[in-house]
Amino acid sequence: MAIPLAVLTLTLFSSLLPSSSSVGGSFDVRHHLSTVTRYDAGKEANVAVYQPPAVPDGCTPFHLNLVARHGTRAPTKKRIQELDRLAIRLESLLSEAKQAGRSIPSWLSGWKSPWKGRKRGGELVTRASASAVAFGIGLFSGKGSLGPGRHRAFSVISESRASDIWLRFHDNCETYKQYRKSQEPAVGKLKEPILDEVTSALVKRYHLNFTRQDIASLWFLCKQEASLLQITDQACGLFSASEVSLLEWTDDLEVFLLKGYGNSINYHMGIPLLKDIHQSIEQAIAAREENLTPGTFEKARLRFAHAETVIPFICLLGLFLEEHEFEKIQHDKPLDHPPKPPQGRNWRGSTIAPFAGNSMLVSFHCPGNDSNGIITPEGYRSKYFVQVLHNEVPVPMPGCGNKEFCPLEVFKAFMASKKSIIVVTLLVLFSVDVTSSSRSLGNGFQDEKYRCSFLVDDCKTDADCYKPCHYKPWGVPVVGHCIRNPNGGYSFQVDSSQCDYGGSCRTKEDCYDQCEAKYGYSRELTACIPDFVVPEYGSICCCRRASPSKQ
Known part of the structure; x- marks a missing residue:
């Protein structure tokens, strides 16, 4: 099915300010539903004492990048069927309890799934596209001339899940899909002790012969009732506060292992998205420097996708x-699991990715008194800064010394310094003159016979995404990956560990000169390569390191 996600590109900047909210000391299960938490409940549960510093005087925002999750949704068809089975199971348990003369929670008598009879689940709704449309309607309400609400027309750009490497990369990377499939049983095993502990407690408490699967289904029902229906005294009422905290931790652990820091492949896939954000910032700066007419250039790039x-x-x-973990991920070292309750932890699904959860990168212009920028306490002089907000609240950036207001140069250096995960995406034309030997298809992509599928061994389909493959422009294998081009076909992507990089280049001679001067590398082991993902960057000089061993 097409259109699982959407990107809404606007020419109007909207300032999104953090909202303040307080929460009482009593335990509220709606704050502990991991990634099934409603957006407002997640914000209430995570109001921090920390107050970010004010934006420096004279600094004005000029561009926004948004990456947002869709809003609340109904259970999937598979989960609806699980709840139907739970209803049958509960009916059997209640029959046994009545025969034994036991008292039972009143809501269980005659309970039916709220989604009983539904043939379609949440997976058939284009959730991200719907969220993009709803966001646009709210953003432009009263700013146009359409209808009584004075709406304004806008466009939503959607991609098919089959080819989107920016927002649906988890569907396009075969290695990740294989990793996830192989790890799901192990993750289930890690959750079993908690489920068994809670099962034992509920059996004693209610004198019903619950199984581990019963408890897993009741916990799922609790999350759906509390998040979608605002019901907290039925399924959720079966669990104590400490049991809810443990069950929440099992969900957070699963998210950590299969989507988060648990394995670097989980986030390596997002590099094209990071490059797209970098590109949009550079384009916004260029538009500002060129004094383009307002309304003719992009001021916000809003992306709506999934957890x-x-x-x-x-x-x-x-x-x-957690403390000291940033250095570990910089070197691709494994992290410990999130601390188990009652210990505190930073990794909480209700904070990281509740329904409608979002991260924003706001670009600021800070001209300073002399129009040459402002000087930070660390001694950086910059005219442009980046601020990261998560769920509309400014957050410190580990890659910027835990500062909230990061000089653009430092932010760019942070992205470029992540050598263990940053890969420079390249075409296969290491020794082919693009202008004379191939027919351009636009956006930097070349004719079929020069694509990865023609030149690279065993790298022919999108099922080979991030599968190691070889190309031999210098007579030795260069290890990299094959990725699908948005415009069709496949291209070779060199692992960043294969090269030291010079600056931009226009010809091979430019690159030869750079590599010899900077690294002393021979002229035969260098190339001027067009950037595949962001053609506007031009070409980059790749200075080959020592030849890898043949594989």
Whole structure:
């Protein structure tokens, strides 16, 4: 099915300010539903004492990047069927209890799933597109001339899940899909002790012969009732506060292992999204420097997708880590599991990716007194800064010394310094003159015979996404990956560990000169390569390191 996600590109900047809310000391299950938490409940549960510093005087926002999850949704068809089975199971348990003369919670008598009889689940609704449309309607309400609400027309750009490497990369990376499939049984095993502990407690409490599967289904029902129906005294009422906290932790652990920091492949896939954000910032700066007419250039790029998009993006930014863990992910080292209750933890699904959860990168212009920018306490002089907000609240950036207001140069250096995960995406034309030897298809992509599928061994379909493959422009294999081009066909992507990089280049001679001067590499082991993902960047000089061993 097409259109699982959407990107809404606007030419109007909307300032999204953090809202304040307080929560009482009593336990509220609606704050503990992991990624099934409603947006407002998640914000209430995570009001921090920390107050971010004010934006420096004279700084004005000029561009916004948004990566947002869709809003609340109904259970999927598979989950609806699970609840139907739960209803049958509860009926059997209640029959046994009545025969034994036991008292039971009143709501259980005659309970039926609220979604009983529904043939379609949440997976058939284009959730991200619907969220993009709803956001646009709210944003432009009263700003146009359409209808009584004075709406304004806008467009939503959608991609098919089959080819989207920016927001639906988890559907396009075969290696990740294989990893997830292999790890799901192990994750289930990690959750079993908690489920068994809670099962034993509920059997003693209610004298009903619950099984582990019963408890898992009742916990799922609790989350759906509390999040979608605002019902907290039925399924949720079966559990104590400590049991809810443990069940929430099992969900957070699953998210950590299969979507988050648990394995670097979970977020390595999001590199094209990070590059797209970098590109949009550079384009916005260029438009500002060229004094383009307002309304002719982009001021916000709004992306609406899924938790599988938002969570990897958060990991790429290094957010919500425990102390000292940022250094570990910089070197691709494994992290410990999130601390188990009653210990506190930063990794909480209700904070990281509730329904409608979002991360924003706001670009600021800070001209300073002399129009040459402002000087930060660390001694940086910059005219442009980036601020990260999560769920509309400014957050410190580990890659910027835990500062909330990051000089653009430092932010760009942070992205470029992540050598263990950043890969420079390249075409296969290491030794082919693009202008004379191939027919351009636009956006930097070349004719079929020069694509990865023609030149690279065993790398022919999108099922080979991020599968190691070889290309031999210098007579030795260069290890990289094959990825699908948005415009069709496939291209070779060199692992960043294969090259040291010079600056931009226009010809091979430019690159030869750079590599010899900077690294002393021979002229035969260098190339000027067009950037595949962001053609506007031009070409980059790749200075080959020592030849890898043949595989």
